[in-house]
Amino acid sequence: MESAIDQHLKCPRTLSRRVPDDYQPPFAMWVGRAGEDLQQVVMAYLGVQYLGEARKPAALAALQRIVASFGLSDGPLHHDLTHHTDDSGHDNLIAVGYWRDPAAYCRWMRSSDVEQWWSADARLHEDLGYFREVVAPRAEQFETLYAFRERLPGVGAVMDASSGEIEEHGYWGSMRDRFPISQNDWMAPDGELRIVSGDPAKGGRVVVAGHDNLTLIRSGQDWAQADAQERSLYLDEILPTLQAGMDFLRDQGAALGCYSNRFVRNIDLQGNPLDTSYNIGHWRSVEKLERWAESHPTHLRIFVTFFRVAAGLRDLRLYHEVSVSDGREQRFEYINCHPRTGMLRDATPSCTPQSGGAR
Amino acid sequence: MESAIDQHLKCPRTLSRRVPDDYQPPFAMWVGRAGEDLQQVVMAYLGVQYLGEARKPAALAALQRIVASFGLSDGPLHHDLTHHTDDSGHDNLIAVGYWRDPAAYCRWMRSSDVEQWWSADARLHEDLGYFREVVAPRAEQFETLYAFRERLPGVGAVMDASSGEIEEHGYWGSMRDRFPISQNDWMAPDGELRIVSGDPAKGGRVVVAGHDNLTLIRSGQDWAQADAQERSLYLDEILPTLQAGMDFLRDQGAALGCYSNRFVRNIDLQGNPLDTSYNIGHWRSVEKLERWAESHPTHLRIFVTFFRVAAGLRDLRLYHEVSVSDGREQRFEYINCHPRTGMLRDATPSCTPQSGGAR
Numbered sequence: 061m062e063s064a065i066d067q068h069l070k071c072p073r074t075l076s077r078r079v080p081d082d083y084q085p086p087f088a089m090w091v092g093r094a095g096e097d098l099q100q101v102v103m104a105y106l107g108v109q110y111l112g113e114a115r116k117p118a119a120l121a122a123l124q125r126i127v128a129s130f131g132l133s134d135g136p137l138h139h140d141l142t143h144h145t146d147d148s149g150h151d152n153l154i155a156v157g158y159w160r161d162p163a164a165y166c167r168w169m170r171s172s173d174v175e176q177w178w179s180a181d182a183r184l185h186e187d188l189g190y191f192r193e194v195v196a197p198r199a200e201q202f203e204t205l206y207a208f209r210e211r212l213p214g215v216g217a218v219m220d221a222s223s224g225e226i227e228e229h230g231y232w233g234s235m236r237d238r239f240p241i242s243q244n245d246w247m248a249p250d251g252e253l254r255i256v257s258g259d260p261a262k263g264g265r266v267v268v269a270g271h272d273n274l275t276l277i278r279s280g281q282d283w284a285q286a287d288a289q290e291r292s293l294y295l296d297e298i299l300p301t302l303q304a305g306m307d308f309l310r311d312q313g314a315a316l317g318c319y320s321n322r323f324v325r326n327i328d329l330q331g332n333p334l335d336t337s338y339n340i341g342h343w344r345s346v347e348k349l350e351r352w353a354e355s356h357p358t359h360l361r362i363f364v365t366f367f368r369v370a371a372g373l374r375d376l377r378l379y380h381e382v383s384v385s386d387g388r389e390q391r392f393e394y395i396n397c398h399p400r401t402g403m404l405r406d407a408t409p410s411c412t413p414q415s416g417g418a419r
Numbered sequence: 420m421e422s423a424i425d426q427h428l429k430c431p432r433t434l435s436r437r438v439p440d441d442y443q444p445p446f447a448m449w450v451g452r453a454g455e456d457l458q459q460v461v462m463a464y465l466g467v468q469y470l471g472e473a474r475k476p477a478a479l480a481a482l483q484r485i486v487a488s489f490g491l492s493d494g495p496l497h498h499d500l501t502h503h504t505d506d507s508g509h510d511n512l513i514a515v516g517y518w519r520d521p522a523a524y525c526r527w528m529r530s531s532d533v534e535q536w537w538s539a540d541a542r543l544h545e546d547l548g549y550f551r552e553v554v555a556p557r558a559e560q561f562e563t564l565y566a567f568r569e570r571l572p573g574v575g576a577v578m579d580a581s582s583g584e585i586e587e588h589g590y591w592g593s594m595r596d597r598f599p600i601s602q603n604d605w606m607a608p609d610g611e612l613r614i615v616s617g618d619p620a621k622g623g624r625v626v627v628a629g630h631d632n633l634t635l636i637r638s639g640q641d642w643a644q645a646d647a648q649e650r651s652l653y654l655d656e657i658l659p660t661l662q663a664g665m666d667f668l669r670d671q672g673a674a675l676g677c678y679s680n681r682f683v684r685n686i687d688l689q690g691n692p693l694d695t696s697y698n699i700g701h702w703r704s705v706e707k708l709e710r711w712a713e714s715h716p717t718h719l720r721i722f723v724t725f726f727r728v729a730a731g732l733r734d735l736r737l738y739h740e741v742s743v744s745d746g747r748e749q750r751f752e753y754i755n756c757h758p759r760t761g762m763l764r765d766a767t768p769s770c771t772p773q774s775g776g777a778r
Contacts, residue, residue: 074435075435076433076434076435078437078592079706080605080607080706082607083706086714230714231591231709231710231713231714232590232591232592232713233437233591233592246439248439248441347438347439347442350590351590354590354591354713355445355589355590355722355723355726357723360719360722360723363714363719364714364716364719367714
């Protein structure tokens with residue numbers, strides 16, 4: 061048994077863990093490990109938005125173009141593709157790329173192919189929406205949790221290995237306790253979402269500035285290799301409740317501090333659904349996420365089911381990754397997206413001009 | 420809004436609260452307040468055990484005798500009476516007395532009437548069992564929580580007043596955070612339950628020694644003044660799940676660190692049931708209690724229901740009090756009780772003779 065906080069990220073505590081040193085979790089879970097050279101990662105959610113099936117081929121072509129750009133020098137080390145329909149009835153395709161070197165991400169993002177495509181006036185006249193939602197948490201600002209040890213998805217794919225069994229899981233508050241920065245930082249949110257450029261109601265280009273400790277959770281499910289019994293466990297027992305919880309957050313999350321919630325299905329490059337999915341949740345703070353997770357009936361029911369079956373899971377792969385980041389290490393940009401997209405819904409006009417994010 | 424930890428019990432922290440300073444609970448709750456003169460309380464659960472209805476009159480008479488002894492000099496400031504049938508099919512009557520001055524309790528317990536009655540050989544030959552389960556937590560070693568402000572039951576009845584709305588509730592871990600001692604103490608259990616005198620299998624007199632930070636929870640319900648709607652909320656919605664959870668702890672709690680669990684119904688001095696009840700749970704530690712409370716389906720369901728209705732409760736009175744105490748401030752004594760009674764079930768024979776508790 062080992063701490064979720066890697067040795068080189070340990071530091072003298074000013075804040076205590078929630079559980080005593082001899083706490084024993086009720087089943088095994090693992091986290092991703094990376095060497096000290098991993099100092100900061102980049103998670104870039106690059107989206108294409110369209111309304112109506114007729115626009116799907118154009119949207120898929122745009123997604124394919126983004127994926128092709130990943131092959132350029134300094135592209136992400138790992139990516140995956142998803143589809144979801146949002147609360148306004150728009151479809152969205154997202155390619156999420158992961159870098160373990162923010163300098164490489166920066167070179168890629170500023171490369172002429174990527175930069176010129178995004179900046180081109182043509183983007184404004186395609187009957188498609190585009191967005192970039194990028195956060196760059198430092199090593200002490202994210203945590204992971206896997207019910208398995210092989211082929212880690214998401215940020216785990218750019219880390220080096222799986223840990224041994226970790227201590228900090230199986231209790232409310234363990235998510236916070238797995239963040240290295242929680243040893244001496246409350247991860248308090250600083251500021252609000254602000255529109256720093258453009259007007260969501262008018263479409264066109266809009267830039268939103270985030271704030272310190274804005275929280276991003278990716279919480280995933282992979283039933284591709286599961287046998288009939290585990291598929292049924294997921295599809296019949298877990299999914300309906302999960303769907304209800306995620307719909308609730310999508311539709312009523314604003315009052316709770318959930319800026320955006322997208323339950324997405326993985327797809328291949330041709331848009332065919334795969335048997336993996338995840339939820340992408342943006343929150344005002346870890347605390348707001350904690351409060352929801354530990355009090356909402358849907359999440360409590362999922363938690364109970366997971367507790368019951370966790371020790372016996374074989375090929376149903378459940379996991380999450382949660383990060384906070386500095387406001388200056390966030391980038392939220394939109395082109396012709398409807399005004400409830402991503403951070404647009406909860407962002408308020410800013411009175412002071414500011415740069416719209418990092419890098 | 421104020422802290423559950425009273426001003427005079429605040430001290431510099433070495434352990435942090437689970438939630439940030441600006442945490443806002445989702446509805447109002449209150450705690451008991453007492454002046455600095457309240458330094459330690461005594462909670463004495465004095466029981467009579469009988470098997471079969473034929474013994475009920477004798478048992479009731481014994482209970483009445485105990486209650487009469489409360490009227491002696493230095494008796495408890497407050498008491499109530501309960502009945503429950505245990506997992507072995509025995510009936511049990513308990514009079515619980517509360518003192519806010521342990522010296523008074525001590526004088527009462529050592530008074531000749533009380534002492535001689537308990538010590539008399541006649542107690543061994545009555546076809547009744549007796550027990551005394553007494554803990555004496557200091558002011559920093561207990562916490563309370565009430566969904567109401569008037570006529571506080573239990574330990575609240577020997578305190579001075581109700582607080583204003585308190586901050587530390589509505590999240591997992593708030594129980595711990597309400598304990599003043601949690602500011603710099605994990606409340607770790609020290610040792611095991613040990614039989615220090617007698618043999619439970621043989622009946623007769625048995626003394627069990629507790630251990631530091633053994634945890635006692637009294638968690639109560641009072642629907643006596645509730646209108647039809649709130650009675651139905653309690654009796655139809657909450658009670659079935661509560662009963663299932665309490666039965667689970669009674670029957671399968673040992674593996675989880677629950678030494679004893681008794682869901683008791685208040686009675687009057689003639690044994691007639693009242694519309695109030697509570698659960699008496701003895702645990703190895705606050706941590707074990709936390710782990711159960713925040714993971715067991717029955718408790719999570721009650722929690723969800725309570726969250727939903729809490730803000731609107733009028734006359735359905737829900738509350739709890741939780742204490743830890745030093746091993747030397749505990750007393751567990753049994754006469755002719757069956758071997759699954761109270762602390763007897765989980766106590767193991769001791770190799771070293773020791774005093775069997777405090778005072």
